Amino acid sequence: MTREYLFAGFGGQGLLFSGKVLAYKGLIEDKNVSWLPSYGPEMRGGTANCSVIISDEPVGAPIISYPDVLVAMNLPSLDKFEDKVKAGGTIFVDSSLIERKVTRDDVNVYYVPATKMAGEIEAPTLANMILMGKLLQVFGEYSEEEVRKALGKCVSARHADLLELNLKAMELGRDFQ
């Protein structure tokens, strides 16, 4: 099986980071993975996105034309990529930043007020991880052990306290109904 994820939003929302956690989780589970960021001026505040592919087969092109999964953290990203999502695919929307609804009816949509929830636990930069927690729960792939291991690969030892906070954010997303 191959699943292609596109994370899109503003630079600074941690989309590249959450993509990396997902890719590491795939690697830990012995899957083939690729992670490709948009780079350059976008990283400094414009729209940023990151493509992650997790597959049982070797990954061909790391570039995704039609994602199975879209995580949209701002309106321009939803506007740009909504139509690209494969029919039957899944869209995760940060509903505290995007007011409109997804217009398609052939995809599964989850609205999570992630930025608002992150503010409530005084971790305003971890909306990305709240969405990641929800994403893994939806696909039945939330396993605490692997999530912790993957976070351990992405958070440096110096910032071990942040690992717990990231985990807390992911659990918050996982448990959000």
Next chain:
Amino acid sequence: MAEKVLMKGNEAIAEAAIIAGCRHYFGYPITPQTEIAAYMAKRMPKIGGVFLQAESEIAAINMVYGTSSAGKRVMTSSSSPGISLKSEGISYLAGADLPALVVNCQRGGPGLGGIQPSQSDYFQATRGGGHGDYHMIVLAPASVQEMAQLTIRGFELADEYRMTAMILADGTIGQMMEPVSFDFDILPQPEKPWAATGTQMKRTHNIINSLYLSPEVLEQKNIERFEKYDAICEKEALAEEYLTDDAEIVIAAFGIAARVAKNAVNAARAEGIKAGLIRPITLWPFPVKTFAKTIGKAKEIISVELSMGQMIEDVRLATECKVPVSLTKRVGGMIPSPEEVYAAIKAAAERAGE
């Protein structure tokens, strides 16, 4: 096997260089390859190596010349406009028969161009780039694992043949992360009796020089160098063949374009089209023999490139123009989608069927 880690292609190059025994890096920042310099800046001081951010690309390549003259493994890296600046120094390295590793993580051109991935420095890399009769060994990685592997191979080849090896990558492979293992068998570094390391009053001077004012001597130097190049063409050409045995439509693509093409080949096979892929791993020497095998078998070759069509010339030469060759391209930082390449395969299959 060693544990796999997720790493950017650029970082994998830097780590592999360190593993290969390179302790001297000279560079100047430019997107999309700056991670190499950043990695070296962090690591080199910890292992007794030298990281130096030069005042310019030209300074950096001349520092490479000096370090190589002293017999040390040395590298520099840049992206397209920076490689143009380095080309004078690369020509001097060739003229002095000095080994070095140069990384070009290509971006769109010409001029300052853009910062998105490109393969439009193919001519520059495979024809030399600087002035004079010379070549570089040009290696084209298509994955993060190969970024590491070909970096190590590049140092080995550079030392063996006393010439520059270039890693011709692109912004995508430089920036993407994939699992990579650094479990490599590395050849021991060869002795360099030609290096300028001090005579200890025990031998005559070693002279490192690219100036030969006598045309008779300079002619002989060039002829000898090209005898070496002939031996390299015979021995070192490398390509990956994917489903080529019965292929009627063969894609020619390297680096990131080959990854896209592989998806398209798989899609075509699923539709019953006999498609295959030849992926040159060495661009110079070009894998002529691999392409020659398609003569009389393939009905069309499609060169898929992130340029206006550069490698296509070598494909035509390698197949002696006996197989029709078409071009599928995106340029300026754009990358063809698997769907675009698939459409090209389908069109070629229809032409072949007529």
